[in-house]
Amino acid sequence: MLNSVFLFNNSSVSRATSLARRFRRSTNQGEKMSMVFCRGCGKEIHETAVTCPNCGAPQGTPKEASNSDKRILPAALLCFFLGVFGIHRFYVGKIGTGILQLLTFGGLGIWALIDFIMIVVGSFTDKDGNTINLWT
Numbered sequence: 001m002l003n004s005v006f007l008f009n010n011s012s013v014s015r016a017t018s019l020a021r022r023f024r025r026s027t028n029q030g031e032k033m034s035m036v037f038c039r040g041c042g043k044e045i046h047e048t049a050v051t052c053p054n055c056g057a058p059q060g061t062p063k064e065a066s067n068s069d070k071r072i073l074p075a076a077l078l079c080f081f082l083g084v085f086g087i088h089r090f091y092v093g094k095i096g097t098g099i100l101q102l103l104t105f106g107g108l109g110i111w112a113l114i115d116f117i118m119i120v121v122g123s124f125t126d127k128d129g130n131t132i133n134l135w136t
């Protein structure tokens with residue numbers, strides 16, 4: 001009885017390792033898919049490469065560097081429902097102007113409305129000046 005349990009475990013372990021090996025092979029194929037072309041020389045390089053191994057050209061996308069970690073959707077919802085209290089500005093870290101909006105009821109709604117439009121079109125910035133241009 002004990003022996004058969006051991007045999008069962010042993011076979012399931014070997015099945016698991018073969019599955020893991022197959023999975024690893026499929027992820028290797030996935031890595032091949034995520035190749036990009038160098039900005040400097042056009043050679044195919046991995047997308048996570050910071051610099052090109054061929055010519056040394058930097059590959060960092062400047063747009064990503066200025067992206068905020070805040071998202072449009074929560075900011076837009078907060079601005080829509082609680083914009084006159086400046087809650088969306090607290091969300092992006094603009095505490096000073098958030099308090100100012102809170103005291104002026106969002107500039108009598110006009111300031112909050114402008115903010116809402118800015119958020120939706122992806123032109124709103126967080127406290128570090130990074131553009132909030134991703135929805136989720």
Ligand SMILES: [Zn+2]
Nearest residue numbers: 038041052055
């Ligand atoms: Zn290159």
